[in-house]
Amino acid sequence: MEGTDVPIVEVTLAAGRTPEQLRRLISAMTTAVSESISAPPERIRVIIREVPLTHFAAGDITLAERH
Structure with a gap:
């Protein structure tokens, strides 16, 4: 592995x-x-x-609307 390699993992989740x-x-x-x-x-x-x-949607329905 190169000395400059810095693996970056990004995870996006609904809050909570x-x-x-x-x-x-x-x-x-x-x-x-x-x-x-x-x-x-x-x-x-x-x-x-x-x-x-309110900022996370699937099928035109936000997760807030599903709850």
């Missing part, structure tokens, strides 16, 4: 997870990337974007 759930996701993504491409964990970046339920 607990901090503990998000922390577990970060750990799981870091482990998956490290094991699958032999990247050192300290070089892996994980970005989580939480989208309000």
Whole structure:
């Protein structure tokens, strides 16, 4: 692996997870990337974007409207 390689994983989720759930996701993504491409964990970046339920839609219905 090149010295300048910094794997970046971006995950977009509907808002509403607990901090503990998000922390577990970060750990799981870091482990998956490290094991699958032999990247050192300290070089892996994980970005989580939480989208309000009113800004996340499928089939012209927002997640807020589904609840």
